Amino acid sequence: MRYLDKERYSEWVVRQALYWLTPTTRWRLDETENQWAVALDDDSYSAQAELDRLLNDFLLRERIGRRTETTRSAIADAVIRSIQQRLSES
Template sequence: MQKNILKTMYSEWVLRNSLYWMSSIAHWKLDEDDKYWLVSFEHLNDEIEFEFARLLNDYKLREKLQVHTVQVRTSIIDNVLRSIDSRLAE
């Protein structure tokens, strides 16, 4: 059973993270062409399809949050590294 997903809908990061978590409940294979991610599931049923959709939505939201918080996260990392550097210099 194959699902063709437009590449404009989900990034590779979203798709691969979702499929990683699908590994515990379904065997899958990922291919691609110019326009689509081609996801094949060994046995596709409602449970698998709903879980895959849930994971895609979850990781799409995570991706959006990462874009909006990148400056804050970078600032926190820089401050922590500066603090460690100054403690090591003492």
């Protein structure tokens, strides 16, 4: 059983990592108030290493997503306004 601190790993990060781990091994996710409890059918070093890699990857993706959210939203709004303007001119 592997315990992950909820303050460090969001549910999104843990679930994304586990979904991508599915081809490697089956898993089960439980939780307590402060931790995620992850059980892997294949508890080998390689499965644990792959879980660590995926957790780090999705943690980074989540951080980048938070930092770029305002910019991505502004770009999407500008595109939608441009499309609306073109449609109203037609």
